[in-house]
Ligand code: MN
């Protein structure tokens with residue numbers, strides 16, 4: 452088994468390609484911090500590459516043929532792209548899957564309150580976070596407010612250099628003697644994750660004048676009232692752009708790389724495919740971080756229904772052929788892997804850990820304890836993928852999430868496996884996964900994009 456740092460292997464041409472890809476990835480991370488923002492940008496790029504909304508294709512009445520490209524959207528939070536292949540759809544689809552939701556603080560439905568002449572927005576955290584990591588750092592507010600008249604207002608405050616930012620306050624160390632004795636999970640409590648939003652009182656207002664001033668400003672700038680929070684989805688996320696990391700600029704630090712590193716590289720692969728025997732699919736879903744539930748999560752019928760629509764548009768829909776198409780499909784369920792971190796070496800088993808800059812990661816299985824909750828990919832399928840990666844000069848590694856019996860996790864893989872298709876977990880190694888700022892290697896981003904493309908073209 453040869454394990455090598457990819458940077459050692461690149462020629463100038465490969466280095467240039469890697470930098471170009473990572474430049475686009477950094478821009479994507481900087482401007483797409485919510486699932487809705489991701490879907491919008493993905494549709495923009497897909498349309499630029501000739502993809503047509505499936506509903507438009509439906510109303511045009513023209514039958515889809517090999518080479519045609521369509522996309523479908525679910526509630527502005529999940530999206531599927533398809534490129535029709537030469538072979539019948541019932542022979543199976545090559546699917547790249549990833550998720551576009553990330554851990555964050557969601558603003559509650561009745562969030563605004565004033566205390567000590569400070570105005571706050573109350574939050575409910577989303578996904579697995581170490582709560583103490585979310586205090587005392589600049590936060591931005593991203594989201595959508597749906598008005599009763601059916602209109603929607605997009606919110607994005609804190610990303611432009613001239614914007615104000617927000618934060619959750621922390622207790623000074625000098626008074627933290629009791630706090631520092633608490634267990635990590637309770638150092639900062641979920642109910643104390645309140646976002647500081649104002650301190651200036653509204654002139655002439657007696658009671659809760661700071662809150663009144665915040666409401667006045669929100670109304671002036673965005674036309675929203677306090678009651679509009681009821682039908683709003685506003686997410687507090689770390690403010691600021693993704694950056695290159697390290698004196699050698701070998702890495703990328705950013706919010707939300709779980710799992711946008713896989714989403715972006717899969718998108719690039721999908722848009723770069725020019726010819727494929729089988730139908731190619733990119734499936735980017737929401738709600739993975741909270742169990743893939745809801746209409747926009749992987750457990751919803753969105754994907755199955757969309758494949759049925761696709762087959763209908765191609766004039767080949769029957770219930771049996773739909774089932775055959777799903778059963779005969781192959782999938783890379785792509786999500787991030789925890790990279791070996793020498794500061795926490797005991798959490799890993801060195802021979803089966805993912806290493807930064809060692810290429811695309813395959814996890815034959817995930818799960819906890821005795822592989823509980825895992826999709827354990829078939830050896831035969833793993834062999835097919837080895838052959839594809841090796842013949843396409845893609846560097847890859849295999850890994851487990853961490854040491855046996857330490858913890859565990861799952862992805863969307865097991866849900867697609869319900870159709871009887873071949874599914875394996877793959878992805879990119881990340882340091883500080885689920886922290887406000889996560890670290891990846893540019894080389895791994897590059898190898899992932901290459902691996903995903905090779906899969907679409909050869910699987
Ligand atoms: Mn993930």
Ligand code: MN
Pocket residue numbers: 709740885
């Ligand atoms: Mn995650």
